[in-house]
Amino acid sequence: MVCFGKFRHPGRYFEKGVMDDHKLKVFCTVAETKSFSKTSEIIHLTQPAVSLQIQALEEVYETKLFDRSSSTVTLTPAGEILYRYAKEILSLYANAEKDIGELIGLVKGSISIGASSTLGNYLLPGVITDFKRAHLKIKVHLLVGNTKRVVELLNSGNIDLGLVEGDVTRQKMVVEKLIGDELLLVVPSYHPWAKKKEISISELTKEPFIIREGGSGTRQMIEKFLSKHGITPQDLKISMVLGSTEAIKEAVENGLGVSIISRWAARKELRYGSLHLLRIKEEKMFREFSLIVNKNSVSSHAVDEFLTYLKAYPFEKLLS
Missing domain, CATH: 3.40.190.10 (Periplasmic binding protein-like II)
Incomplete structure (x- = not known):
């Protein structure tokens, strides 16, 4: 194995020869939720594990990224800088995966979907099963929760798209009616x-x-x-x-x-x-079931393929 040292530059983090975007995703989730405990729930890591991810980044940059002195967690000036770069980096990773996939003509990768209970338990399993038959190399992860939880997961970048019932705030999201x-x-x-x-x-x-x-x-x-x-x-x-x-x-x-x-x-x-x-x-x-995506996110080739499939899916056949 070829091991590289840590390259300390705002917005880049290479260790052991692998671009490590996981720590950046954890960091961004803490920054957006302002809570280590809420981040732990959203990304399914223990709270100590979340703290270790942040500590590792703080060791790389040799400075504190969060101010924990008050009741809420806030970004330090250094944290503000890293957050801005981190969002750009995660977007670039997504663009790279999409462009390479399109170049080689191979649709692969993974998709993370958040869905409210009726959709997640009764509609999406059938849709995902049919999709997987035609796209064997795409992994699909489905998280089921209430609408509030799905929105939190989407805003923090831990899912690629959400499917929810009822009204949602449109500030950071594109909301599209899917089915009734x-x-x-x-x-x-x-x-x-x-x-x-x-x-x-x-x-x-x-x-x-x-x-x-x-x-x-x-x-x-x-x-x-x-x-x-x-x-x-x-x-x-x-x-x-x-x-x-x-x-x-x-x-x-x-x-x-x-x-x-x-x-x-x-x-x-x-x-x-x-x-x-x-x-x-x-x-x-x-009531309406809606598809929600983050306004500023860059979808991968796999996500684009699933969205096209989802919007054309004959849902009524599930009732027959």
Whole structure:
């Protein structure tokens, strides 16, 4: 192995003959989140490991990069300089990978995707499986979390693109509507409502109702929809509060109540006949799934290939 010494120059870091962009990604994440603990959660490293990455950079440049004296972590003047160079370097790495891939006509590399729960659990696995059949040399990493977490990951450069439900702030991102999602009432196949295609919204107050936990985007949408039609959470006979769609489906199947879920989430149960979906008579409950990318990021050849594939994907076939 050929080993090079450390070349100390703002914006360049070579060690052991390899361009090490990992430390720069960790550094940028700390700078943007202003938190070692939040960085630890986002990039799936322990907090001591994050500190070691920063310490290694501080040893290279022989100066402190962060001021840790206050309750928040802030960049020192030297840190501000490195942050500016680091963003340029990471962008250049991405450009190099893209240009070389296009030159040799080989699409390879890895893609990191962040997705909110409905998309990550029920739509993307099928899309990624189909994509991988045609692109064997591209590795796809999928991280599932709430919309806030996906936005944090995108802003810190730890994912290449995000797929989320609901509204997101557009300041640093390009937001593009991808597909629609209808939320429907779900009941067990032996429930009296299973013979119907729709019911009046007032009927919901007469049945035990299972709802997602507080803070869930789906719950917020349901409560907003019910409120629009004069129904408060207190009007419902809430029998259970559960933390996932899978848990809700299981509870509904076992006759513990009715609920409202995404039509995408019940595909398997509908196929086997264990659940039945109905619409609310008064109005459709509809939301959008959006694709988000960072305005200033440079996408790799692999990411461009996936985005093209994703935008042309026949999502409706997943419902058949």
